[in-house]
Amino acid sequence: MATIHDVAKYAGISIATVSRALNKPEMVNAETLERVMHAARKLNYFKNDAKLQNVKNNKVSLGVIFPHITSYYFGELYSGISRAAQQHNIDLVLYELRNENISKQGLEEAFAFSKRHMVDGILLARNVPTAYDEAFERLDIPVALLLGTHESAKLPAFKVDDIRASFDAVSFLVSRGHRQIGMISLPPTDQMSDIVSRLRGFKQALDFYQLPFDEASVAYGNLRFDDGYSAMKELLASREKTGITAVFTVADEVAIGAMRCIQDAGLSVPEDISVIGFGNLSIANISTPKLTTVEQPFGNIGEEGVKYMAKVLSNPDHVEKGNFYLPYKIIERESVTERRALR
Amino acid sequence: MATIHDVAKYAGISIATVSRALNKPEMVNAETLERVMHAARKLNYFKNDAKLQNVKNNKVSLGVIFPHITSYYFGELYSGISRAAQQHNIDLVLYELRNENISKQGLEEAFAFSKRHMVDGILLARNVPTAYDEAFERLDIPVALLLGTHESAKLPAFKVDDIRASFDAVSFLVSRGHRQIGMISLPPTDQMSDIVSRLRGFKQALDFYQLPFDEASVAYGNLRFDDGYSAMKELLASREKTGITAVFTVADEVAIGAMRCIQDAGLSVPEDISVIGFGNLSIANISTPKLTTVEQPFGNIGEEGVKYMAKVLSNPDHVEKGNFYLPYKIIERESVTERRALR
Numbered sequence: 126m127a128t129i130h131d132v133a134k135y136a137g138i139s140i141a142t143v144s145r146a147l148n149k150p151e152m153v154n155a156e157t158l159e160r161v162m163h164a165a166r167k168l169n170y171f172k173n174d175a176k177l178q179n180v181k182n183n184k185v186s187l188g189v190i191f192p193h194i195t196s197y198y199f200g201e202l203y204s205g206i207s208r209a210a211q212q213h214n215i216d217l218v219l220y221e222l223r224n225e226n227i228s229k230q231g232l233e234e235a236f237a238f239s240k241r242h243m244v245d246g247i248l249l250a251r252n253v254p255t256a257y258d259e260a261f262e263r264l265d266i267p268v269a270l271l272l273g274t275h276e277s278a279k280l281p282a283f284k285v286d287d288i289r290a291s292f293d294a295v296s297f298l299v300s301r302g303h304r305q306i307g308m309i310s311l312p313p314t315d316q317m318s319d320i321v322s323r324l325r326g327f328k329q330a331l332d333f334y335q336l337p338f339d340e341a342s343v344a345y346g347n348l349r350f351d352d353g354y355s356a357m358k359e360l361l362a363s364r365e366k367t368g369i370t371a372v373f374t375v376a377d378e379v380a381i382g383a384m385r386c387i388q389d390a391g392l393s394v395p396e397d398i399s400v401i402g403f404g405n406l407s408i409a410n411i412s413t414p415k416l417t418t419v420e421q422p423f424g425n426i427g428e429e430g431v432k433y434m435a436k437v438l439s440n441p442d443h444v445e446k447g448n449f450y451l452p453y454k455i456i457e458r459e460s461v462t463e464r465r466a467l468r
Numbered sequence: 469m470a471t472i473h474d475v476a477k478y479a480g481i482s483i484a485t486v487s488r489a490l491n492k493p494e495m496v497n498a499e500t501l502e503r504v505m506h507a508a509r510k511l512n513y514f515k516n517d518a519k520l521q522n523v524k525n526n527k528v529s530l531g532v533i534f535p536h537i538t539s540y541y542f543g544e545l546y547s548g549i550s551r552a553a554q555q556h557n558i559d560l561v562l563y564e565l566r567n568e569n570i571s572k573q574g575l576e577e578a579f580a581f582s583k584r585h586m587v588d589g590i591l592l593a594r595n596v597p598t599a600y601d602e603a604f605e606r607l608d609i610p611v612a613l614l615l616g617t618h619e620s621a622k623l624p625a626f627k628v629d630d631i632r633a634s635f636d637a638v639s640f641l642v643s644r645g646h647r648q649i650g651m652i653s654l655p656p657t658d659q660m661s662d663i664v665s666r667l668r669g670f671k672q673a674l675d676f677y678q679l680p681f682d683e684a685s686v687a688y689g690n691l692r693f694d695d696g697y698s699a700m701k702e703l704l705a706s707r708e709k710t711g712i713t714a715v716f717t718v719a720d721e722v723a724i725g726a727m728r729c730i731q732d733a734g735l736s737v738p739e740d741i742s743v744i745g746f747g748n749l750s751i752a753n754i755s756t757p758k759l760t761t762v763e764q765p766f767g768n769i770g771e772e773g774v775k776y777m778a779k780v781l782s783n784p785d786h787v788e789k790g791n792f793y794l795p796y797k798i799i800e801r802e803s804v805t806e807r808r809a810l811r
Contacts, residue, residue, distance in 0.1 A: 195543035219562040413756040
């Protein structure tokens, strides 16, 4: 069991200073405080502190760091996390990343929050570039990724294999007779992104089935309904040239926007153009027509993340790295049908 | 500034026992622990505890207790709360109520979580019956309600006036020439519920416009898409008798289910039957047709709750009670049109 002496020794700071840092933090400078807190955490000093223990009531807490609380998938992922957390008697502490993109500063704020709230582990729903590794090392709390991956694969990541799932979505359209297939994708960026890798799966499938790839068959936009609507408008404008009869979209909300655009142009889904989504969010079931889509098992992804964390927290030597792919499947509803001649 | 002596005096317990309760809680019985913690909280004892202060870094935390994380409105309410919390430099700590209905036990668990995580105030998104008053008194942390109300009106509640808003939704249909108006409602229950009070607003409006109320024009169900679908099926079955040309629904998701049911029956929205929703969730904008609906200002409701709490926390004598109604408005899209003859 670590004492204040151990903390002082580890931090290379006098006992008096450590005591001051712990009891009157406003009297020490930020760097010293950081060193002391790091040592205290490293040595599990706080676990011995009955008063903190009492307040926390011995319950393990897991931080959940999430962008886009308003997105449709948040609730589905969170309820998987929540279900598993209840089973493992773990408290959850949610933090919303406010920027669309996970800036380093945004992440540091999330980590500071997590430390203030004494979480024992963190589930982060985001891709993590290698450039951020140092921030994770300083954090010194175990982290698992959900939906995203770590560029240098040093963190465990729970997700579906986006490339394979996209390949299979295109195969599904091919199996329905479609040969001219369009895609609505996120714009490719420098930063590695799983959603962008869906475009790779799309291209691989065209290649595999020896179908033509035409730049005009791919439109780019963000992930909301309106983005899908405008991207589809572009695809319709070049339709005489491309002859597309089906569209693969990177997200359900985009697919629903695209369907609406097709309908507003006086065409019908799926008779004139079939549309397949990605996600299987609950909105897929309330659109007209109901959306055929690739199911991402959000609930299971959340559960697996919590289960992994429960293992790590009961045995800190248990560390796993790399991507853990969960199974996906295609949910067939009403938005894809057999190809028919272009009208 | 409270000392351990003050806590002992307030609790009527010896200093040694208080010290034991604070430092080795496992050595005292639950009742004693409860008394000590109550006294310590009451006297702000923990505020003097540098170690806790340090961990919390002087930041105020607000607990957010919420049912239905997966519901479409959660994100919209939470992002309003989150925006205001950031402005006031407040940390949020979310807790999901897992039962559809706020059982007393569920609430007690949420309160225990809030205490473990040392929140300074609580925003609760729920109706609270008088029978729960005692639990709130024991809680001893200020609470404000969002969307719901307190039956005995002892807690501040931020919401729209559901009766008036429903009255206005019906008025809107009347202004478009509709005279036979149906409703899809939550089943009336003993427990007071704001959503149920939308049925009262509906009836008051029929009364005001001297329109007939026919039991067969009201169907009951829960708040999801499928519930709206089946309720609409009932309304269609009795349509020859009731002659309804428009339907007021208690929630957007219900409205979208109802629209789909109408379409599946070979009728069209709004030409054959107009539909108006309640909420103005983001799904209202992605349905076909886009949904005309009563806007509940979820974001503002969240912000007002946080602002109130910031006031209370900076001045504990500042207490307000009762309902604070926020403005709503009708958002006109595509699902309501002028009445035409029954076909």
